[in-house]
Amino acid sequence: QQTRRGKLLKRKIHQPMMIEVFVLLNTFLYVSLSSAYFGGNLMQQTRSTFKLKAHAAPFDSPAALQDMVDRAILGLGKKKKLSLLGSTGSIGTQTLDICRERPEQFECVAMAAGNNIDLLAKQIFEFKPKLVSIRDSSQFSSLQQLLNSMGMPEKDRPEFAFGQDGVVSVATYSEAEIVVTGIVGCAGLLPTVAAIKAGKDIALANKETLIAGGPVVVPLLAKHNVKMLPADSEHSAIFQCLQGFPPGALKRIILTASGGAFRDWPVEKLKEVRVADALKHPNWAMGAKITVDSATMMNKGLEVIEAHYLFGSKYDDIDIVVHPQSIIHSAVEAADTAVIAQLGWPDMRLPLLYAISWPARVPVPWKPLDLAAVGTMTFKKPDFDKYPCIPLAYAAGRKGGTMTACLNAANERANELFRGEKLGYLGIPKSIEMVMDMHKNDWKAEPSLEDIVAVDQWARDAIDQVLPKINTMFFINL
Numbered sequence: 001q002q003t004r005r006g007k008l009l010k011r012k013i014h015q016p017m018m019i020e021v022f023v024l025l026n027t028f029l030y031v032s033l034s035s036a037y038f039g040g041n042l043m044q045q046t047r048s049t050f051k052l053k054a055h056a057a058p059f060d061s062p063a064a065l066q067d068m069v070d071r072a073i074l075g076l077g078k079k080k081k082l083s084l085l086g087s088t089g090s091i092g093t094q095t096l097d098i099c100r101e102r103p104e105q106f107e108c109v110a111m112a113a114g115n116n117i118d119l120l121a122k123q124i125f126e127f128k129p130k131l132v133s134i135r136d137s138s139q140f141s142s143l144q145q146l147l148n149s150m151g152m153p154e155k156d157r158p159e160f161a162f163g164q165d166g167v168v169s170v171a172t173y174s175e176a177e178i179v180v181t182g183i184v185g186c187a188g189l190l191p192t193v194a195a196i197k198a199g200k201d202i203a204l205a206n207k208e209t210l211i212a213g214g215p216v217v218v219p220l221l222a223k224h225n226v227k228m229l230p231a232d233s234e235h236s237a238i239f240q241c242l243q244g245f246p247p248g249a250l251k252r253i254i255l256t257a258s259g260g261a262f263r264d265w266p267v268e269k270l271k272e273v274r275v276a277d278a279l280k281h282p283n284w285a286m287g288a289k290i291t292v293d294s295a296t297m298m299n300k301g302l303e304v305i306e307a308h309y310l311f312g313s314k315y316d317d318i319d320i321v322v323h324p325q326s327i328i329h330s331a332v333e334a335a336d337t338a339v340i341a342q343l344g345w346p347d348m349r350l351p352l353l354y355a356i357s358w359p360a361r362v363p364v365p366w367k368p369l370d371l372a373a374v375g376t377m378t379f380k381k382p383d384f385d386k387y388p389c390i391p392l393a394y395a396a397g398r399k400g401g402t403m404t405a406c407l408n409a410a411n412e413r414a415n416e417l418f419r420g421e422k423l424g425y426l427g428i429p430k431s432i433e434m435v436m437d438m439h440k441n442d443w444k445a446e447p448s449l450e451d452i453v454a455v456d457q458w459a460r461d462a463i464d465q466v467l468p469k470i471n472t473m474f475f476i477n478l
Contacts, residue, residue, distance in 0.1 A: 054218050055312035056210060056228040057235075059242045060250065067227075068243065072359045079107050082356060083176035083200070085167060085191055087111035088119045090287045091182030091205040091231070094349050095356075096123060102362060110158075110173040112166060112183070112191075115139065121146035124158060131173050132158045133166030164190070171195040178356055180231065181206040184289050185412050186405075186456050189213045193449065196220045203355035205231040207306045208412075212405035212456060214309035216449045228310070229355040234303055235310055236351030237329035237342035242311070243359065245334070252333035253313050254341075255303055256323040257382065258283045260294040263324060267386045271474070273425035275418065283326040283346045292415050296428055297382065301393020302411075305404050308397055315397050320390065322380045327369070344369050388429040396436060401445040402455045403436065409459035410435040417467065427470040434470070435462040 058064040082099075086092045092111070099106045112133040113120040121143055124132060134143065140160065147157060161169045171179050171191040178201040181188050188206035193213070195202060197220065204210070210217060221228055230236050234255050242250065261280045262270065278295040279288060286294070293299035304318050329351075331341035344350055345367060353362060384391050389411070396407035410432045417423035423431065439459065444451055 054222065055310060056204075056214075056218050056221055057230060057239055057242075057310040058227050059239070059311070060245055060247050062247070065244070065246075068359045075360055079105060080356065081107050081109045081175050081177050082203075083110040083112075083170050083173050083179045083195075084108050084182065085112045085171060085179065085188060085206075086114070086182030086184070087123055088113045088116040089182050089184065090348070091180065091352070093119075095180050095182065095352050096127060098349060098353050098356070099127060101364065105362065106356060109175045110170040112170040117143050117146065121150065125150045125152050128156055129158050130175065131161065131170055133161040133163075133170045135163065135166075137162040167191045168194045172198040172200070176200060178203055178229075180352070180356065181209060184208075184287060186212050186409060189452070193217065193220065196224055196226045199224055199226060201227040201229065203229050203231045203352070204235075205352070205355075207232060207235075207302055208408050210309040211302050211305045212408045213449070213452055214305070214404065215401065215447055216452060218309055227358075229358050230306075230310055231352050231355035232303075233346075233348060233351050234330040235306060236354055238307065238311060238332055240342045240354060241330075241332045241340040245332075249334050250311065250313065250332060251317065251335045251337075253307050253311060253318045254331040254333065254339070255300060255307065255318065255320050256326070256328050256330050257297060257300045257320055258294065258326045259322045259324055259382075260297055260299075261291075262295055262386070263322065265386075267383070270386070271424075271426055275421060278418070278425065282324070286348075288419055289412070289415055292419060293411070296389045296415075296425075297387035298389035298393065298411050298415075298428075298432075300382070300387075301390045302408065304390075304393055305397040305407075315394055320382050322382050323377065325374060325377050327374055327377055343371075389432070392429060392432055392436065399443070402443055402447045402451060403439065405447070405452045405455045406436055406439040406443075406459045407432065409456040410463050413460040413463040417463070423467060424471060424474050426474050427467075430473065431463055431466050431470045434466045435459055438462055 058067065084092055084095055087096065096108060099108050108127050108129055110131040111123065111129050114135045117134070117139050120134065124147065134140065168191050171194050179195040180203040181192050182205045183191070184206070186208045189209050189212055192202060192206065192209045193216070196217070230239050238253055261278050261282065262273070278292045281291050281294055290299055293302070300320050304315065304320065307313060307318050308315060326346045327343050328341045329344060331339050333339045347366065349366070353364065382390055393407060396403045414423060414428045414431050418425060418428055439455070
């Protein structure tokens with residue numbers, strides 16, 4: 001194995017990676033020497049000293065450190081093949097931007113899309129995936145006509161699949177090494193579970209997978225020896241900061257938040273909010289659902305739950321701070337009180353790139369951060385009166401079990417109704433709270449995947465049931 005690894009090192013390491021590999025080789029040497037110095041097997045000693053918490057992200061164990069070093073040494077010498085769930089959405093288009101920019105390192109071999117057939121046709125023509133899934137089979141003929149108009153030969157066209165089964169086929173496609181989960185909402189849970197069972201590493205851009213399915217997903221990752229790499233900005237920042245952290249060193253997670261569309265609005269004015277107001281994010285370009293979640297700051301509450309499942313931290317050790325400039329994407333505090341943060345311009349491509357290239361650092365021609373141009377960075381505590389969704393998320397997380405699935409589904413449905421102008425803005429947190437109270441009677445501490453799926457549907461229906469009462473409470477006639 002040493003000889004094989006040595007040959008691969010000579011053959012595959014490129015000049016831009018030499019400094020990183022040198023540092024990682026020194027890390028490996030340090031681990032080895034530490035093991036010898038402290039007398040015996042470091043992994044055995046660590047297991048006897050620390051009780052490692054189950055979590056999704058690969059860090060804080062000797063095995064995870066060794067795996068990171070091995071992957072870095074092997075590098076990205078060969079092209080990495082990926083499957084993309086949600087190719088026409090915000091995450092999908094930015095992932096394909098990376099494939100376009102670094103075609104020698106990344107290839108999208110399979111993609112699943114929703115209803116944007118015009119964009120999907122352009123993606124098929126440019127990237128030539130081998131398998132494509134579309135949500136509605138009735139749109140297949142329109143897609144074929146678009147490909148005909150582009151002059152795409154039949155021999156270059158992919159195999160097609162349809163509906164939920166098609167998404168699962170893309171998630172489990174044999175040639176893919178890693179699956180980018182860009183489908184919004186709980187719809188991404190089942191395909192992600194299928195990908196894990198197929199042994200695919202996961203670039204997690206769909207936070208609902210862990211929020212709703214964490215009790216099931218985390219054990220599955222360990223069972224199938226699959227790596228889950230966070231691809232959203234905050235959790236990627238935390239993961240990057242944790243590289244090289246020894247077991248037991250993580251003390252606290254600090255999630256930063258922009259404050260969303262209403263960070264400068266007084267609480268009294270929120271009763272006037274309209275959909276167009278909520279969709280005006282001050283810093284990030286995102287899809288409609290997550291932009292509204294940012295306005296209510298439910299997105300930050302959901303990220304607290306996701307951080308718990310990704311990194312194993314207790315809820316009391318996960319803090320939120322409002323940082324309007326969105327330059328510090330999150331930070332971690334070590335046991336010795338050192339705080340390490342990841343900084344950068346608001347650009348989703350960086351966390352996506354790190355998720356699909358981890359632990360390598362791929363050179364890209366993107367705009368570098370200029371701290372002098374940033375000038376000032378400010379911070380403040382979130383106002384729970386303005387953002388009641390945050391304490392709701394903490395409460396659901398501490399309850400655990402099916403309550404996080406209930407919270408997530410209730411929020412998805414309430415968010416959807418608000419965007420459809422059928423629910424007032426202030427009704428979003430109130431309706432979620434009512435549904436969570438209703439769920440207490442049927443709550444399960446250790447749910448199965450089937451339980452989670454059932455609660456997801458129940459909570460959506462429950463939001464519809466309480467809708468008239470909520471709108472009456474806020475004197476809204478929609």
